Amino acid sequence: MAEAQIGGTSTYNFLALSPSARVTALGGSNVTLFDQDPTVQLANPAALNPQMDRHLAFSSAVYPGDINFGNASYVQDFKIPGTFGFGVQYIAYGSFEQTDEAANVTGKFNAGEMNAYAGYGYQFGKIFSAGANLKFIYSQLSTWNSIGMATDLAAMVNDTAHNVSAAIVAKNLGGPIKPYNKGVLEPIPFDLQAGVSFGFKHVPFKFHFTFHDLYRWNIRYNNPADNAQSQLFVDSSQKPKTYIVDNLFSHIIIGVEFNIKKVVRLEVAYNHQRQQEMALTTKRSLPGISFGLGIHIKQFDFSYAFQPMPQGATLNYFTLAVNTAGFVKRKTVTKDSAYNTL
Numbered sequence: 323m324a325e326a327q328i329g330g331t332s333t334y335n336f337l338a339l340s341p342s343a344r345v346t347a348l349g350g351s352n353v354t355l356f357d358q359d360p361t362v363q364l365a366n367p368a369a370l371n372p373q374m375d376r377h378l379a380f381s382s383a384v385y386p387g388d389i390n391f392g393n394a395s396y397v398q399d400f401k402i403p404g405t406f407g408f409g410v411q412y413i414a415y416g417s418f419e420q421t422d423e424a425a426n427v428t429g430k431f432n433a434g435e436m437n438a439y440a441g442y443g444y445q446f447g448k449i450f451s452a453g454a455n456l457k458f459i460y461s462q463l464s465t466w467n468s469i470g471m472a473t474d475l476a477a478m479v480n481d482t483a484h485n486v487s488a489a490i491v492a493k494n495l496g497g498p499i500k501p502y503n504k505g506v507l508e509p510i511p512f513d514l515q516a517g518v519s520f521g522f523k524h525v526p527f528k529f530h531f532t533f534h535d536l537y538r539w540n541i542r543y544n545n546p547a548d549n550a551q552s553q554l555f556v557d558s559s560q561k562p563k564t565y566i567v568d569n570l571f572s573h574i575i576i577g578v579e580f581n582i583k584k585v586v587r588l589e590v591a592y593n594h595q596r597q598q599e600m601a602l603t604t605k606r607s608l609p610g611i612s613f614g615l616g617i618h619i620k621q622f623d624f625s626y627a628f629q630p631m632p633q634g635a636t637l638n639y640f641t642l643a644v645n646t647a648g649f650v651k652r653k654t655v656t657k658d659s660a661y662n663t664l
Contacts, residue, residue, distance in 0.1 A: 333508040336413040342381045343641040346627035347614020349575035349591035354487040354519035356480045360397040363407040367453030368476035370443025375399035376647035383639040390414045404444040411437040431464040451478045472496030485521040530577040542569045587616030600632050621648035
């Protein structure tokens with residue numbers, strides 16, 4: 323038997339999914355990555371920086387139930403203050419049978435959602451940066467459709483001299499502007515996240531700590547079966563359990579990334595909330611653990627993430643990033659050509 327998750331309280335929930343294989347491998351959420359990876363824009367727009375200039379990335383994942391999810395992103399430095407990023411995030415739930423009250427099949431319908439986004443990041447001096455994303459959201463579930471808008475706001479400190487990064491991000495501030503049902507404005511998956519990562523000189527790995535759902539304390543699912551007891555033997559003096567430690571760790575994702583000569587990356591992470599929500603009482607499983615592999619060769623960067631799911635299912639996530647600027651040949655100036663231009 324599986325224990326249920328906290329859900330059903332918002333719409334556009336695909337916005338909370340990981341934007342790339344690398345972020346998935348680091349636990350599904352990470353706000354402290356700061357390098358040439360253009361996919362981190364959705365995780366933290368303050369991470370947009372000139373190193374990402376003309377980097378293009380495609381991400382794709384197949385969730386259990388043949389749900390297809392993907393993200394395409396591109397970053398451009400226009401030689402003006404700040405860095406701009408653009409992208410499209412989508413999810414296709416597939417085809418479903420439509421039935422009436424008596425379970426008679428009356429047809430089929432499709433469901434899918436899309437997020438077209440643009441972002442901007444600006445660096446203040448050497449270590450401080452800030453950024454924002456603007457999202458245009460479209461959702462169609464059978465004959466119902468909805469349009470919404472949202473924004474992300476972020477601030478970051480990236481101290482490369484000491485190999486320390488820290489950030490705070492408010493995600494998905496906004497809501498529907500055209501709801502599924504007129505007059506019913508459903509909330510969207512807002513989250514307040516923070517993170518810190520650090521490494522050591524001459525050591526090829528970095529620790530990542532991500533803190534999510536900081537705007538609320540209790541995110542633990544209270545399973546009624548845990549408190550079930552015979553009505554004949556109820557102890558009225560017994561105090562209800564508070565689960566302080568469990569609730570605390572449900573807010574924390576711990577990850578480690580190994581970087582071998584900037585060519586190979588290995589990631590592993592533990593997400594306690596995911597482990598608790600997807601754990602099976604009848605079978606051992608590791609849904610809270612995630613693994614990743616990254617390979618960087620010239621203009622190409624390939625990432626793969628593997629995440630165990632309940633009932634023997636797995637999530638496989640792929641990302642391909644390309645530095646399109648690397649294909650542009652730089653003009654070389656010779657002495658003769660320089661002389662002829664005089």
